[in-house]
Amino acid sequence: MPLRLVSSNRFRAGLAGVICPVSQAGLCVIDTSGDFATVLRRTQGAALAAYKHASCNRLDLTRVIAGVVADRGPQFDLDVSLNDRRLGGSLQDVPRTERTTFAWTATQDAPSSALLLNVDGSDEAVAITMYLDSHFLAPAGGEALLWTMESTAVAAAATAAAIEPAVAAESAAAMTPGAAMTPGAVAVPATEPAGNSAVSTVTAAS
Template identity: 30%
Template sequence: MESKIAFGGARSGTGPATWGQSAIWDVVRNLGDDAARYNVGGGLPIDPPLPPDHLAGLVRTLLLRHDSLRTTLRRDGERLEQVVAAAGAVPLHARECGPADVVETAYALYPELQALPFDAERELPVRVGVVTSGGLVRYLILSLSHTASDGWGLRNLLADAAALVAGRPLAAGERLQPLEEAALQTSPQGRRRDAAARRAWLDRLRRGPASQFPARAGRPPAAAFPNAVLNSPALGLALDRVAADLEVHQSAVLLAAAAGAAGALGGAPDAVFQVVVNNRFRPGMAGAVNTIAQEGLLLLPGSAAGFPDLVRRTFGAALSAQRHAYYDKLALARDIAGLDAPADHSCFVNDVRGLMPILGYARPAAEPLAAARERTTLSWPVEHAPRRDTTFALDVQDAPGSLELALTADAAVLPRPDMERFLYGIEDLIVSHALALV
């Protein structure tokens, strides 16, 4: 059953779109019905359960707290604008079930909401789902357009929702709203930051390899991009151990393994990845619900080095990429078009662990690594339409009691057997090092 949650009396205004809004708009507007795969969403149990009116009030509080949830985008000549609404309504999708079926019903409702594309010009960028039993709300799901938030913003939104459900005060601290962020970006400080980031990108693009898979360079893209998913309980266990042993963040271990596995396949001496950076370490952005994450460019010379050394160098290179991941993406695209022969930057890595939870996946159970490795599986769930300027996109994501590597690739450059070798190669580098520690 669908109804609406109305709100009013909120902040409103119109201004230029932020860098993040513009970048996502540019991606999703060309995807049509396929744009739904860029939606972000998650949920949380409501315990103790709440009356529907109480839950609607909770959602109104979130709508008034975060302007991005009330923001649409529109084109004004050459400029993309954001429009923040003072009043309106968002869809509410409700499912009633028995007390024992709440989790199963939430699992069924979540993909239904995520599968619906948003109209960023005419539709507020949030949908609400609730699972009720005995007339009380027992589960809340929030599905957002990517123009409203990235995964880190979704996590902040769910934290606010959990605080409201528990009756705790909402987190204090400055939260840049989208119009405020746009004002910062167009200020002299913002223009200097943008210029510095784009200079760093261009410097790396001048130094990186022309192709990371030279044997197949220049082939036209495949008609469909396969998607392979490696589900590895052992990888989930080994990652903690390797990161602790080498005293780095887990993301550095994953990036190093991806660089090593890609280098073994393509033979390129250096790795170049576009790595999604959350940008929440910048002032005023820690608690923001908005599209702030952007790609940083990671250049890693000598990706064939020994794994411990590769991990340590990756950690430093990743920090450098993060420093220069906040910029005007459309201006950067014009800069890159002016380069004679930019490095291959068609490989993407996105670590989304913990960002889009629905029920809070359990961590891998403690067991011997060798036994856990025997339970690794590889599946081919779907094929996607070709992605522009993409050789591969690797997502690291949670799974129940496991960790998954989801790879979408241009089969003309990485045929299915190479995709399989790439994914198993990442697992092998990390798990083998963890086994050596034991």
């Protein structure tokens, strides 16, 4: 599964104090075969490599993509990105809620990307903001994606707690854990948003 991970690039020499956007999205390819724990372990290494090698000349990248599209066809698309803004500190405080909430918050006619997920939060709560082009993914599909992300995380946490109690106890002694995610009622408009672009936010206790 190809995915682009947004890297700050601030770890690079000379960029730490630069006052301008220097973030870029690095290509991360994940082998999704096997169970969730196996995929998670693979993802860690793939993600670190993507963050490390995200820096590139954008003009060169555009030329490479154009060449691949010419060779393989217009279905080639790398416009699916994840921006985990919790790395190195949260940019946005996310208050803990008793139940997960979901809402479409805005629409516009000029989508900025096919699909982008921004992740904010801490050990207490996580907020995922989705930007999607409804020609790429229908709003109902975007909502289903967010709920699936939550249910997968909840199931994995429950399984880990059941089969690795010793590890869980050791981790609990080393850090202050949050409560388990609790799926909750969905708060959505009666109709799906119109236009080419939709923005949704789901906030989950973690």
